[in-house]
């Protein structure tokens with residue numbers, strides 16, 4: 077049960093004593109940098125020192141039949157930690173050979189971890205590939221296999237160099253300290269990793285037990301304390317994962333549930349959806365409130381942003397954005413939340429460009445115990461100030477969840493006032509027209525109907541004078557009556 081890094085040091089530079097599998101079909105060959113290897117287009121230099129006399133291993137496709145395989149074995153390891161990664165440099169040369177895979181095996185099973193890319197772009201150059209070793213792997217061996225897919229043996233294949241494992245040790249005997257907690261196994265883990273739905277203790281579940289004080293949601297049966305909001309372009313949907321992401325974070329299975337935006341065909345690029353948290357009490361400087369979560373972004377234009385606000389409809393402050401997050405993988409996010417007054421957290425997903433690839437998925441949110449629920453909700457915004465301040469000053473994006481509600485009310489008010497004014501104006505016009513008609517009707521005594529042609533109203537007939545009590549009419553009567561009387 078030794079230190080992974082020490083054990084793997086034996087493979088840091090490929091040596092002639094590299095482990096060969098006795099049960100495979102052919103062997104990785106060792107190029108010790110001498111000029112005895114005489115195969116066309118075999119790597120002309122190694123990766124370690126970039127020199128013709130550098131050392132590496134390779135396979136010679138001209139000697140290998142279809143479906144035959146060569147396996148390079150690591151030593152056996154006792155216990156990996158939670159962040160163990162294997163790095164390998166590989167080189168494709170000559171005729172297209174087949175597949176290069178990395179697997180892990182214990183005493184019972186062998187599991188393929190990765191098939192290394194064989195596209196044209198990485199032909200005849202040294203390419204780095206990182207492979208994550210399953211967390212807390214125990215009594216295991218790593219295997220790199222080349223499998224022939226050639227119809228006929230041809231010169232060509234793969235070369236390997238500089239295989240190493242990083243961050244693989246699982247040190248015991250930690251005494252804790254500021255920002256550290258102790259696993260039952262004697263290992264230490266960061267305090268901020270407690271109850272975050274991510275295993276940080278091997279040999280026990282110390283860090284993921286006794287989580288009652290944490291406000292957590294794995295989205296398996298409900299949205300917990302998260303609420304949908306209006307004023308955005310749609311809703312997050314709690315659902316079982318599909319093509320993307322292929323597994324949720326909680327269970328790591330295709331049956332797990334996540335909160336998703338963008339899987340349906342009616343979700344368009346740039347569409348946004350918001351959820352908000354419960355109201356959280358003002359924070360103190362000593363006991364910070366932290367939100368942990370896991371996000372899966374489908375393509376480069378999918379986005380997740382996190383804001384806080386201290387009033388309903390009030391200004392939003394961006395506290396986290398996904399600009400540097402890797403795509404198509406579950407990524408852990410962590411944001412410290414500080415506020416002098418009670419606040420809510422708003423999580424915004426923005427659909428990316430790909431119809432299927434542009435998804436945004438959220439899983440396993442957890443607030444630390446200092447994110448205490450406020451006994452009352454947020455007050456409404458006193459004045460409208462739809463200005464978003466960003467932690468990163470490089471962009472000036474303005475996002476105002478629910479801020480659109482009040483402008484809509486203002487618009488309604490404007491429409492109502494405008495309607496009333498229009499009706500009053502129409503009444504005035506009708507009255508003025510009516511007065512003119514009355515005048516003309518009386519004045520011309522027979523020709524008034526000509527002026528009001530098109531207005532079908534017998535009241536304006538030549539002999540009809542029912543409106544004599546109308547003051548304005550009275551005042552104007554004399555001049556118009558004059559012609560008739562003369």
Ligand SMILES: [Ca+2]
Nearest residue numbers: 122124131237
């Ligand atoms: Ca080398």
Ligand SMILES: [Ca+2]
Nearest residue numbers: 269272274276
């Ligand atoms: Ca954890």
Ligand SMILES: [Ca+2]
Nearest residue numbers: 305308310311
């Ligand atoms: Ca919504």
Ligand SMILES: [Ca+2]
Nearest residue numbers: 294324326333
């Ligand atoms: Ca889940």
